[in-house]
Amino acid sequence: MLCLLCSCGKKNVEVVRPAFSSDSAYVYIEKQMSFGPRVPNSAAHMQCAVWLIEQLRAFGAEVELQKGEMPDYKGSNQQIYNIIGHFSTPSTATRSRVLLGAHYDTRPWCDEEEEYSERFYNVPGANDGASGVGVLLEIARQLGRQIADSTFKTPVDIIFFDVEDSGSPRFYTGAEREDTWCLGSQLWATNYARTFTEATQNTVIQYRYGIVLDMVGAPDATFPREMYSTNYAANYQQQIWRAAQRLGYGALFSDQQSYPITDDHYYVNRIAGIPCVDVIHYDTRNATGFPWWWHTRQDNMDNISKATLQAVGEVVMSQL
Ligand SMILES: [Zn+2]
Secondary structure (H helix, E strand, O other), rough: OOEEEEEOOOEOOOOOOOOHHHHHHHHHHHHHHHHHOOOOOHHHHHHHHHHHHHHHHHHEEEEEEEEEEEOOOOOEEEEEEEEEEEEOOOOOOOOEEOOOOEEEEOOOOOOOOHHHHHOOOOOOHHHHHHHHHHHHHHHHHHHHHHHOOOOOOOOEEEEEHHHHOOOOOOHHHHOOOOOOOOOOHHHHHHHHHHHHHOOOOOOOOOEEEEEEEOOOOOOOOOOOOOOHHHHHHHHHHHHHHHHHHOOOOOOOOOOOOOOOOOOOOHHHHOOOOOEEEEEEEOOOOOOOOOOOOOOOOOOOOHHOOOHHHHHHHHHHHHOO
């Protein structure tokens, strides 16, 4: 390759763009939306879970379904189905792994709607749920291709967390329970930590670090540096944001620091002790800190942009 000197005196460095198709990620989001809202205990949720398992298997993952129960905001038992796809090859099986996560459930209530009557609809969840899963499914497809053409380097576990978004609704007047969000990742992290502690040999999976994607599809998205990620996993956050800058996505992955956000990564950090970074759409223009369509009926395909999916997909792929 010819290296040219530009007027500022810096060498033009060719950016190597990782393989990732936002067309494909977009289709995976549409497919999830076609089931209807993926509210826990609904038929749509179960149909989506079955489809996710089939997809991961088709891309060459060894799939594990982790079932369990956790108390919901009222203290009732909530069934949880976490879906885990292990990607590795015989030559990479003993290397430490990268965890990639996104929640596949959607919120049962649009409790950020202004009209009271609108608050009892399910959130459609194109961004809040389906976007992170869509990007990870396309990454899973790319990993399958890497395995097929022997370019696969980094063993990866893709985890579709369940029941992230059923935390206490705003209209609930009962006593607030702590930790009513992210039930799937709490279950996963607790069991992972226990298995890890009980293991005597290197027989248990070792994770180097993790990345969680949440609301990663909006045309006007911004991903500031989320505070828990900075506190628990500063090096990895820096590495990911630098990669984004190199790929030309510095405006999207901004250097702005956000408040700490309780998302699945928090429990992966706090309970499992695995450094984990959240890539989440945060918008300081709104009082909630989140995008205007967040937890409303407008969280639909109109607010999904292939350009944003492409950026997020390339940045994550650059880490594998
Ligand atoms: Zn949500």
